[in-house]
Amino acid sequence: MELLNVHRIVDVTAAEGPGLRCAVWTQGCTVRCPGCFNPQTWTTRGGTLMPWREAADRVLRARAEHGVEGVTLLGGEPFDQPEPLGALATAVRAEGLSVMTFTGHLLEDLRQRPDCAELLASTDLLVDGPYLADQPEPSRPWVGSVNQRFHFLSGRYDRSILDAPNRLELTIAPDGSVDLNGFATTEALEALLAPVRERNNR
Template identity: 35%
Template sequence: MEDLKISIIDIIDGTVVDGPGFRMSIYSAGCSHRCPGCHNPQSWSIENGQPMSVEQLLEKVRKSPWNVTFTGGDPFFQAKEFAALAELIKGECGKTIWCYTGYTLETLVEEADPDKLRLLQSVDVLVDGPFIEALKDSDLRFRGSSNQRILDSAAIRKAF
């Protein structure tokens, strides 16, 4: 495998806010959506992250007992790298992967970027859509605004 590096803001092992149960959340750097009211604006610039190899991240996932969430930033900003990581996690660890993105599922499919499609096909759950401050709802589980959707793998496959 080529030496792929991912710009990472943070890794939180054992969080309960980015999907069901305890999870390892990997916070990516880089996001072009720049949603007003974003809870993580320091993640917008890819320069704010620290480069980690896919293998380093995989080793952390192996050591954690929890399933995984890709968030950020927007993992689709580094789709090639996250797709490689997701495929390794699925193949070697058998853990479920949730992925947050400011894109909608429809936009990702229509755009037809091979790396983004590869990542999309490697996740179990996609939380899609930009954060919209006017639609903010603190009662929603795992989402910040009511336009965002939680889509399982069946819904993702149906979009293709």
Template identity: 45%
Template structure:
């Protein structure tokens, strides 16, 4: 089975608890106003990759980076629930945790037959669309105050009472071609202030792209 993806990171520490492999899928049917990554919306973009190849990359990450889990972002992961369900089950077979985001509501996802395999593998789900008028980065991994945490297993249940003490963070990478890649949660204003206060401001503006 294949999956259409935007990109993946073998190692990140800002897209969920602990060290994680992070996969951004390509394609989103929700398309929230003010979305930070609208280039992940179109199903005509991105690339197609097999579940087996992604699983190989995740195993390599586990061996090389000692990750504790995998995070699925978008785009909209639940626009490709069957493929991600298959991949998530393979991830769990390695003893890794699964975290996913969705602009759909958990109550609606539970009613969809095509989502059951994927949901059964998820330890932590963050649901709800991004609402620009409710922008709120005071909680980790969420962009607006309407979004909710669902601890679907006991794996991260202990975090439920600690959410307020966990800070959002960003990671910045300078790639070989000079592109500056940013992931994590930050407002556009924060990013602009950061780049104006550092040597990154010497780069051409076309060399910077927020990756989600």
């Protein structure tokens, strides 16, 4: 399978895993956790179909231009498209980049699926488990609920990365369009938006 269905790619972010990373959001999710923050990625329609090699080249360009240390694959559900993503992950890892992958499935279940073998073998850091809206995560970075697990599948990372703070990134493009990514608690979002609300109420 050559083609990858992509929701969006951010060339450099400090909010989607350890260090600076290129982030690839896939289009399409069959897990469908109630309360998901990205329901617009559930459908397989509306994404951009591209050869995995093109996406891999963009990640490698992000290293050359922005010094990213790896790619983060998130969704959508990356394991709905394990073959093109496995090829992408293998290609960028061969160039020395790290791979972090999020999934709403459990690692034990993915290990039973032969089509997932390459993506698992090329993932350094896997975050697994569905998002449970009634069990919010109070402290660990990048995850939404307490059930979600970090699996260090290679020696590239260890638990020390969990000391990183959560970040929320707001990007305003030259055309005025606004992009938001990263993760923040409702309280942090409220604190961020309070001055804007106050100004609008004047």
